[in-house]
Amino acid sequence: MAILAILPENAREWYVSHLVGTKPKTNLRSLIAQAPPEEQAEVLHLIADLFARNQKAESNLDTVELAVG
Known part of the structure; x- marks a missing residue:
């Protein structure tokens, strides 16, 4: 290095x-824009899934904090 x-x-x-x-x-946006439509859909689906999992994990933490607090 x-x-x-x-x-x-x-x-x-x-x-x-x-x-x-x-x-x-x-950047990720330009890479997605250059990809074929099928790959764009796959990437956007993966991003949406990651976002949904992150939101669910945060929601679960909030529930645990309410139960403990």
């Missing part, structure tokens, strides 16, 4: 993009 710090930014970005398979500073 120390070697990456001394490389010029464009060389560092090239190396990292090949290492992880995507360009640095690429």
